[in-house]
Amino acid sequence: MRCLLIEDDTHTARFIQDGLRRAGHDVTVCGDGPSGLLQAGTHAWDVIVLDRMLPGGTDGLAVLASLRSQNDHTPVLVLSALAGLDERVRGLREGCDDYLTKPFAFEELLARVEALGRRAFLAGNPSVLNVADLSVDTRTRRAFRAGRPIALQPREYQLLEYLVRHQGEVITRKMLLAAVWGYHFDPETNVIDVQMSRLRNKVDRDFPCALIHTVRGVGYTIQPASDETAHD
Numbered sequence: 001m002r003c004l005l006i007e008d009d010t011h012t013a014r015f016i017q018d019g020l021r022r023a024g025h026d027v028t029v030c031g032d033g034p035s036g037l038l039q040a041g042t043h044a045w046d047v048i049v050l051d052r053m054l055p056g057g058t059d060g061l062a063v064l065a066s067l068r069s070q071n072d073h074t075p076v077l078v079l080s081a082l083a084g085l086d087e088r089v090r091g092l093r094e095g096c097d098d099y100l101t102k103p104f105a106f107e108e109l110l111a112r113v114e115a116l117g118r119r120a121f122l123a124g125n126p127s128v129l130n131v132a133d134l135s136v137d138t139r140t141r142r143a144f145r146a147g148r149p150i151a152l153q154p155r156e157y158q159l160l161e162y163l164v165r166h167q168g169e170v171i172t173r174k175m176l177l178a179a180v181w182g183y184h185f186d187p188e189t190n191v192i193d194v195q196m197s198r199l200r201n202k203v204d205r206d207f208p209c210a211l212i213h214t215v216r217g218v219g220y221t222i223q224p225a226s227d228e229t230a231h232d
Contacts (some may be wrong), residue, residue, distance in 0.1 A: 001025045001026070001046035001047055001113075001114075001117045002025075002026045002028075002043070002044065002045050002046050003020055003025050003026065003027045003028070003045065003046065003047050003048070003049060003113065004027075004028050004030070004036070004039055004040060004043075004045045004047075004048045004049070005017060005020075005027055005028065005029045005030070005048075005049045006029075006030045006031075006032075006033070006036035006039075006040075006048065006049070006050045006051060006054065006060070006063065007029065007030075007031070007049070007051040007079070008031045008032060008051060008053075008054050008055050009051070010031070012051075012102075013029050013031070015106070016049065016106070016109065017029055019106045019109075019110060020110065020113070023110055023114075025113075028043075031055075032054055032055050032056030032058070033054045033055075033056045033057070033058025033059060033060070033062060033063045034056050034057070034058055035056075036050070036054070036058075036063055037058065037063055037066055037067070038178060038179065040063075040067055040072065040074070041070070041072070041162075041165065041179065042158070042162060042179045042180070043138075043161075044127065044138035044139070044161075045074050046074070046075070046117045046120065047074070047075050047076075047077065047113050047116050047117050047120075048067075048074050048075070048076045048077070049076075049077050049079060049109075049113065050063060050064060050076050050077065050078050050079065050096070051078075051079050051080070052078055052079060052080030052081070052082060052087075052091070053080070053081070053082075060078060060080070061078075061090070061091065061094050064076055064078070064091075064094050064095050064096055065094060065095065067095070068094075068095040074120075075097045075098075075116035075117065075119065075120050076095070076096045076097055076098075077096070077097065077098045077099075077100060077109075077112055077113060077116060078091045078096040078098070078099045078100070079100055079101075079102060079104070079109075080099065080100075080101060080102065081101065081102045082101070083101040083102075088101070097116055097119075098112050098115075098116060100112060127139040129161070129164045129165065130164075131164055131167050131211055131222055131223065131224055132209075132211060132224040133145055133146045133147075133207075134164070134203065134211055136160060136161055136164050138161060141157050141161075143157065143160055143203075145203060145207065146207070150202050150203060151202070152199075152202065153198075155180065155195055156195060156198060156199045156202070158179075158180045159176065159180055159195060159196065159199055160199060160203065162176065162179050162180060163212065163220065163221075163222040164222060166222075167221075167222050167223055167224075168221065168222075168223050169221060170215050170218055170219055170220075170221050171219045171220050171221060172218060172219040173192050173219050175219070176192055176219070176220075177192065196212070196220060199212065200212045211223065211224070
């Protein structure tokens with residue numbers, strides 16, 4: 001499984017990361033809420049392990065609330081030293097799928113993570129995202145339009161997946177720079193314009209209706225094609 005671990009304590013994070021990797025899982029670690037939210041929104045995950053108390057002005061429950069408000073239903077296991085019944089109930093009501101108190105045995109954490117992954121898989125948690133006749137398979141990182149494969153470079157795929165995950169929204173240049181390139185500032189380069197031009201050429205060139213559109217002076221959006229949709 002692809003696991004996102006959001007944990008600020010480096011010793012705990014390394015302990016969990018090493019154990020999950022030994023069990024055969026792929027693990028990415030973030031040390032604070034903002035970077036965790038960025039990773040959660042940029043890639044597809046099978047399970048998120050989320051520490052309740054985080055630095056950076058965004059605690060675990062705020063991260064969880066943000067994910068759920070964006071209709072991200074990735075299974076989330078919350079880790080917390082707050083073991084009281086009220087706190088566990090609060091975590092579950094905020095949208096977590098399981099709540100494990102610290103200290104914990106790694107064997108229990110592993111069992112809970114794998115149970116969440118199995119539950120999501122059996123529930124048919126979709127790995128394929130769709131916009132009109134465009135399909136993006138987040139597990140194989142392949143894209144198709146009207147059943148025809150689209151040959152994408154890694155950066156082009158990242159751009160497309162991010163747009164599709166936020167279909168109908170206006171995505172600014174700064175959002176794309178942060179999500180795809182990891183820049184939290186505008187380096188005053190035309191890299192986005194060049195990459196988006198290439199992506200649009202591959203996604204829309206051979207079809208009568210465009211899916212990717214420029215919002216002049218703001219950024220880009222992707223939305224279902226209609227008869228009135230024209231290439232811009």
